[in-house]
Amino acid sequence: MGRGRKHFFDDLATLPWPVGLAVGVLGYMAIAHGIPWLFARSGGAFATIFGSATHPFMPLAWMFLGLCLIAAAVSFFGARRTRRLLDTRRGLDSLAALGWRDFERLVGEAYRRRGYTVEETGLGGADGGIDLILRRDGKRTLVQCKQWRREKVPVSVVREMYGLLAHHGADAVRIAALGGFTPEAARFADDKPIELIDGAMPLELIREVQPAGNVPSETARTFERSAAGPGAPPCPKCSAVMVRRTNRRTGEEFWGCSAFPVCKGSR
Known part of the structure; x- marks a missing residue:
């Protein structure tokens, strides 16, 4: 089943966390100060409404900042989890x-x-x-x-x-x-x-x-050899576990080194 449609904050959570933090701060400044300043310049009732520190856009500014901070946190902890996953695969x-x-x-x-x-x-x-x-x-x-x-x-x-x-x-x-x-x-x-x-x-x-x-x-290599199946031989060049592979042209199976392409040993 395919994934659902993504939205702005979903996309933000996939970017590096400093991006989410920067977007949140810039968005807050624009909503809390930039837009009210433009309205205030027009004078009249707008100047009165948006001239105070508690203008109507402040809740929206804080909400936007909060959502961006959540997206940045999701990005940070997701990236850390992915790094740990990669570093622990044996x-x-x-x-x-x-x-x-x-x-x-x-x-x-x-x-x-x-x-x-x-x-x-x-x-x-x-x-x-x-x-x-x-x-x-x-x-x-x-x-x-x-x-x-x-x-x-x-x-x-x-x-x-x-x-x-x-x-x-x-x-x-x-x-x-x-x-x-x-x-x-x-x-x-x-x-x-x-x-x-x-x-x-x-x-x-x-x-x-x-x-x-x-x-x-060597203990990990022994474990991999057992995981590769009974009878998996060691590589004649580097002694790493070998795995079954298929020749792309002939369709024939052979033993290839699990360290390929660093090692190209085969049987």
């Missing part, structure tokens, strides 16, 4: 345990730490659509996040995103999916500005921007 199971909305926020925060401007569009939802818009170097990239762990993303989803790419005049599309993609979806994405981030790659995307102290320990 394996694929920890990503799969998240709700779809938190997974979406997590991917957005990972790209934000890579230097992108990230917009949470509100055009997607639990069942698909545009979840994020990335901006950097004058280019726009549409992102859809699929948290599915036990289900591969079908070609219909990739086709839909390709259509949205043309409709919105974007430069590229990225689809992040824990469970990977069907061979048909992978073939459709070939030779198109579509990047499929599958298997353990979303986890690696997050790990690359985590603090240095969050590098997985």
Whole structure:
């Protein structure tokens, strides 16, 4: 089900909290002092009504400031929660345990730490659509996040995103999916500005921007190996857990290193 229509204060809560604070202060000054000053200049009854400190617009000014402060607080605590979520993810199971909305926020925060401007569009939802818009170097990239762990993303989803790419005049599309993609979806994405981030790659995307102290320990690697399923071998190059992947051209499955693209070991 898609998300409902957003309003001004909903949008304000998605921006960095200093923006909400600044908008609140500026709005308060305009409503409490700027507009009354303009009315007072006209003279007559307006000068009398708006010349006092208790003019009729004061309650509106305080209300606007209060709503902006609430939006700034929502933004501050939401951003802090997202940072903590990202910094504490250790394996694929920890990503799969998240709700779809938190997974979406997590991917957005990972790209934000890579230097992108990230917009949470509100055009997607639990069942698909545009979840994020990335901006950097004058280019726009549409992102859809699929948290599915036990289900591969079908070609219909990739086709839909390709259509949205043309409709919105974007430069590229990225689809992040824990469970990977069907061979048909992978073939459709070939030779198109579509990047499929599958298997353990979303986890690696997050790990690359985590603090240095969050590098997985051997205990964590052992846990991931058990989560990847029985018989998951260690990578022959770096000993990290390997995960099953699908060759996009042939449709054949193989073992790939969970640290890809940092490590490109395979079996």
